[in-house]
Amino acid sequence: MTDSLPYRVRMTGISKRYHPIQVLDDVSLTLKPGEVLGLVGDNGAGKSTLSKVLSGAIIPDAGSIEIDGEVVSFASPADARAARVEMVYQDLSLCDTVDVAGNLFLGREPRRRIAGLSFLDKARMHAEARAMLDRLGIVIADTRLKVENLSGGQRQSIAIGRAASFDPRVLIMDEPTAALAVAEVEAVLDLIRAVSARGVSVILITHRLQDLFLVCDRIQVMYEGRNVAERHVSETSIEEVVNLIVGRKFAARSAGAAGSTGVPA
């Protein structure tokens, strides 16, 4: 990866406490332009919370976020979107009974004025939706199809395509490949590559470890609210990542593994 580039995202010392539970404890995260970072960890490890801090949905108790060297503080998802941080939620946020183009342009529909009144410009919306899909290599026959009639992978692609169309600096994806058929996973991973090739930094949260090795440059492992390891994909293996994720719970040798990461517990 391009080591000389400045950081796109630098989160340092992020902490968040929900009364008795320290959900995030002094967590850091860095991301370079065009880099794909896999964020993994067991349920409750804090990866979703960390990504929500970056997308403005959760306000941390402590810590700082820099984007392209500039310190930012997000009070709402709208602030994060203004700083061009987009998040694709696990529930996709699609309207099933609205067509593909309508979902891609939800909230920013092209309009035309007739006699001083504002109408939907459907022709332009469908043409631009088609161009948007083609640019990202998303295969959907007809932008007039309702989203409910699409496969899981196509729905995921539309959610990602919509987020990518805001020209984001950072794109966060929560479990984009969960519950998809094999070929559809391939298409979504292709889409992630296409997006990152356009210079977008991607954070990928997933339980499917095999996906990490196909698209990620780097993997960050979280355990009980802390970073426990960071690896370049070329320097690690699924076995090692699994051990890091399950942590000290099972194997005695994981103590050695955790020690070798250089991250103090």
Added chain:
Amino acid sequence: MSAIKSETSSRLVKASWHEKAVARGGVVSIALFFAVVCIVFSLATDAFLTTPNLLNIVRQSAPLLIVASAMTFVITTGGIDLSVGSVLALTATLSAVLLQWGVPWPIVVLALLCLGAAVGALQGFFIAYEGIPAFIVTLAGLSVIRGIALLITGGYSIPVDPASGFNMIGRAWFIGMPVPALIAIVVLALAYTAFNETTFGRYVTGVGANAEAVRRAGVNTRLVTLMVYVLTGSAAALAGIILASRLGSGSSNSGQGFELDVIAAVVLGGTSLFGGRGSVVGTILGALTVAVIANGLILAHLSPFLTPIVTGSIILIAIWLNFRLFKGGSRSR
């Protein structure tokens, strides 16, 4: 990978004519029912298929058509407005009262339309901003607003001066059409355009399908929700004005059960009570089907009490057909 993609794309053929019909299953089935009902009454009676009778049907069903077109928006957001019959009674009553006080009729019409919008806005506020279910808010509205109308009139019907220009709204003819029918056509055209060609209509569907997604897209979903109740309130007020003008009196008992006729027309037209799926064209066909049945049974010298039985049966059969025959148009339900 490219092999997978090309295979996928070859399987994704554009929707055929039949599939499009299935996708619009609700509208197709009510169109069939409408055609069948019209054909049956045309054959069974001589008077049905005549221009005066057809114009009479549209004139009589104008209040239903107007309110049902607004109700389509409400039900598409996943809501309901049970108060429309009471708002109709209140505006019918108040129009007679205000005219008796000597208020000029154009001002009466404007004031009552504003009143209807205000009642809708108040109910919409409780639904959209306070999160109280629409069923409960408008059930309370149904009771309170009808009560106000009864309180004003003491239960009596108040006559409208036959010489007043107000009566033109319900009785006059213009370019060969009854004025209520013309008003209904204008309202329906506006409703169709707003529903299908504006961002507002798009967000109404979106709120019904996935309100959270629309909110995340930066749309003021609460305002959209409030506005649909303003629409039904204003439409019910307009219907009340037309009714008082046509009958020449304002009665606090008018429009009882009207909300159910309106909801029946909308649901018959294929609009989903769960929200997210609506059709103004379907609503028009649904309202006209209800009106044609009532008209045709009388022309066929059958008991008018058969009307609710036939209408109710058709509602059940039409919805059943949507679920069975046209299944596949919607995967989710």
